[in-house]
Amino acid sequence: MSRKVSASTRIRVAAGAAALITVACTASAVAYGRSSGSGSPSGPREAAALTGSAKLSRTLGDDITFTFDAHLAAKHRMDPAKATGTFRFSHYLDGEGAWAKGRIDCLVTGGKVAVATGVITAGDLPGAKGKRVGFTVHDTGRNDRLGYSWAAVGSPVETKDLPKCVSSAPFERVKNGTGDFRVLPWQPDFVG
Known part of the structure; x- marks a missing residue:
């Protein structure tokens, strides 16, 4: 039929x-x-963000973890120094090491790269409290990369007078399967 x-x-x-x-x-x-943290569907999305947690890939077996929850609100889009949020990092090898956490004080992102700084507020690394540290993340979707301001001096304690939103190139690789970083690109008014 x-x-x-x-x-x-x-x-x-x-x-x-x-x-x-x-x-x-x-x-x-x-x-x-x-x-992606844009708030309500009818409201503006936040201006920039860096979020996520992951371990770094080290051949000697170091256990190094970085965690970020950094945000730049839409209303502060033109002032990266008004970023808020937290960071945490730890580095252990054979049971020895330290951890630190702090508050974000600057965030700039471009495409899938973020640069953030913050001030250490707590931890067990002697002399680190009150120091500003910087982080750079390249969010590749897979195999993210990370850099930090103390790369050339060896310790966050050795960094002197670091300006806001300054860090090193993202030279470290994230260990597969340990987490992921996510970068929300900044959209300042002067970029068309």
Whole structure:
């Protein structure tokens, strides 16, 4: 038995399918916006962000972890020094090492690269409390990279008078399967 379908029925089916696709795409966009810290769907997204946690890849077996929750609100889009959030890092080898945490005081991102600084507020690394440290993250989606301001001097304690939003190139690699960093690109007014 053959069934004839009229042109108007085909148009209604196509329109219904298009409406379903539109609803699905809109729902996905809203969910993505919320997960990237953009707030409500009707509000502006935050100006920049660096989030996530991962361990670095070291051949000697060092256990090095960095964690970031740094954000630049939409209303402070033109002032990276108004960034807020936290950072934490630890470095252990054969049971010896230290950890530190602090508050973010600057964040600039460009594409998938972020540079952030913050002041150490707690930890067990002698002499580190009150020191500003910097971090650079390259979010590649896989095999992220990370750098830190004390790369050339060996310890955050040895860094003297570090300005805000200054760090080294992201020369370290993240160990596969240990986490991921996410960078939300900065969109200042003067960039078209």
